[in-house]
Amino acid sequence: MSIDPFDPAGWDDDGPAVPAPSAPAAQPFYLDGLNPEQRAAVEATDGPVLVLAGAGTGKTRVLTTRIAHLLHQNKAWPGQILAVTFTNKAAREMQQRVAALIGGVAEGMSWLGTFHSIAARILRRHAELVGLQPNFTILDADDQIRLMKQILAAEGMDEKRFPARSLATLIDRWKNRALTPDRLGSEDAHSFADGKGKQLYAAYQERLKTLNAADFGDLLLHVITIFQNHADVLEDWQRRFKYILVDEYQDTNVAQYLWLRLLARKWRNLCCVGDDDQSIYGWRGAEVGNILRFEQDFPGATVIRLERNYRSTGHILAAASGLIAANEGRLGKTLWTEDEMGEKVRVVGYWDGEEEARATADLIEGMRGRGRRLSEMAILVRAGHQTRAFEERFVATGLPYRVIGGPRFYERQEIRDAMAYFRVVMQPDDDLAFERIVNVPKRGLGDTTVQQLHVMARARGISLHHAASLIVETDELKPKARATLRDLIGNFARWRAAARDLPHTELAETVLDESGYTAMWQADKSAEAPGRLDNLKELVDAMAGFESLSAFLDHVALVMEIERGDADQDMVTLMTLHGAKGLEFPVVFLPGWEEGLFPSQRSLDENGLSGLEEERRLAYVGLTRARETAIVSHAANRRIYNQWQSAIPSRFIDELPRDHVQIEAQPGLWGGSAPEKPFGTALREDTFGTRGLSPGFQRAAARTIDLPVERMVATDNTGDDFVTGERVFHQKFGHGRITRIDGNKLDITFDKAGAKKVIAAFVTKA
DNA sequence: CGTTTTTGCCTTTTT
DNA sequence: GGCAAAAACG
Secondary structure: OOOOOOOHHHHOOOOOOOOOOOOOOOOOHHHOOOOHHHHHHHHOOOOOEEEEEOOOOOHHHHHHHHHHHHHHOOOOOHHHEEEEEOOHHHHHHHHHHHHHHHHHHHHHOOOEEEHHHHHHHHHHHHHHHHOOOOOOEEOOHHHHHHHHHHHHHHOOOOOOOOOHHHHHHHHHHHHHOOOOHHHOOHHHHOOOOOOOHHHHHHHHHHHHHHOOEEOHHHHHHHHHHHHHHOHHHHHHHHHHOOEEEEOOHHHOEHHHHHHHHHHHOOOOOEEEEEOHHHOOOHHHOEOHHHHHOHHHHOOOOEEEEEOEOOOOOHHHHHHHHHHHOOOOOOOOOOOEOOOOOOOOEEEEEEEEHHHHHHHHHHHHHHHHHOOOOHHHEEEEEOOHHHHHHHHHHHHHHOOOEEEOOOOOHHHOHHHHHHHHHHHHHHOOOOHHHHHHHOOOOOOOOOHHHHHHHHHHHHHHOOOHHHHHHHHOOOOOOOHHHHHHHHHHHHHHHHHHHHOOOOOHHHHHHHHHHHOOHHHHHHHOOOOOHHHHHHHHHHHHHHHOOOOOHHHHHHHHHHHOOOOOOOOOOOOEEEEEHHHHOOOOEEEEEEOOOEOEEOOEHHHHHHHHHHHHHHHHHHHHHHHOOEEEEEEEEEEEEEEEOOEEEEOOEOHHHHHOOHHHEEEEOOOOOOOOOOOOOOOOOOOOHHHHOOOOOOHHHHHHHHHOOOOOOOOOOEEOOOOOEEOOOOEEEEOOOEEEEEEEEEOOEEEEEEOOOEEEEEEHHHEEEO
């Protein structure tokens, strides 16, 4: 069976606002094989719909089938469907699956993408309404920080006391909540740097405007501002998007929520799919409240629960369900499967991280020997750096592996440099880019010269590039610097002119050549240089797939990764739990389930109970990635910053329902410790034996003396609080003085043994 | 002005 | 133990 051909004219963005009358078919093929709930979710086309889709219940299938259904029923043209996802990965997958379902018609789905990429497209069309030009630059996190530093410096603030990072985080948070500087509440306005928060935010926005740039948060926020202030523009977009679909609704923040609500107000055909139990982006401003409140926000909404799991076997599903049940404030779902019970979740304890890596590699090899493919196995970690121990082991044993989400292509120095050149060509006022490359390669335009440019730019309120073009006509610079700068400005002018008729890939090559950038790496004798040249070539190759240089710049800013063709090789996958959302593997390893690591101490400290619950959802996401085998592990000792720290098993291990878990103690290691809690007693003081103290650690110990005492509270085994500076006694190390308290870990300078890191429970007050 | 050495901070997760 | 920024050096 095939779909009726659609009129290509309707695929265009500017297709008819009202689709042709519908001609329903009897039983379209794409509905085959859907369960009743899935089918209901597909067929409930009109009005607000919330699909609560548990892990592995066919969420993406529902979304893609729904799109096929809307098109097949002639409810809308492809260009009238807005489908937003949270990640590029999800967008790509949906695009592919829609195409697989309905063929070429899917190419007309031009409004399928991430929140940010779609917002950027809308913003380009109305940039002038918020004081930007249509060719504005999208700044990434790195640019953002650098800009923030300049602002803090300009305000004469101490970078040590008020780090640019913190301000950036704060402003991001405001933007996630759709707060422009003028909308900040008085509490927020004073929350940074002695009440200067609001002022700094305003200064930052002002600066962005002169740079003709927008950061990630602005993409959404500016669109909201435009929608709120220009009814006609809003009306236009509302009319266009007859049907709106949202993936991972639980991850939306306030700004995204407002954005959706504005767009959906006319037709009210908003279908949100999500799972409150998989909300793991709270730290980035996601509001679980959005999904919990859906029915109030959109009265008359249809709510459909998908609870039949098609992914995992019984024990795994039960273990995950049991774990997540410990969270409060859930919408509640009861996942079930017709699959067999299968294997229990295995919980293994190891002596240290190294053994964990070694044993995991052995398990992987064993399974491979029994016919499993490596690509069927994944190791999911809490934090990116945890992959390292495994990588080292895999390299040593020659086990093929791939790390997803490691250092990214666009973050490499040479790529950022090249991009900076392109940015200045497209957008001369992009000071951040200009500053990055004025002296790369070295051309004798150092700090002194750049400072002069800054002075002039600030005095006249113009960009560095503009200032440079003026200053070369004066005598303010030394003749040499002036000539070099004039050359550079001249080059940019020429490249800009060439951009009009030269294909953009050729332009890119010209720029990299004539600027001397390629030559710089060719002359470089270091080991990385050839790789960098390869990367530059790859960058230019990647550009070929885009219509124009500006389209490419947008892509890089928004997608930030380059398609790699190594997907077909048989390798073990290593990635973070966050990165694994939406994926599944027959075999999943979940290492590092230890208190402090997972749940992450920082998350607990900063967000208390809600932080813990988010960590628990992360654990739930991890478990539910597994189809047949899930192996949780924890190590009693781990080396962090080159010192040994001991840890107790994660509370999440205790929360796994006993009936669905198989605890495997390491034979011989512990002389037969109790299998229910293999390492509850593993807190042994000799794990802190840091004989040769590294310089770094000595420095660390030395500089902690004058730390503030407040909120640095740890508790010993009797429940007493410690304070820095207090005298304590340790069984092995003797008497000493506390220099620093971090959670339950103490830095102590012992009278005899020197500086050590010790867990509070091992010392008593002297 | 550019290179080498020392220091600080670090490890949550990402559009 | 590693990386980026600051500081010290040539």
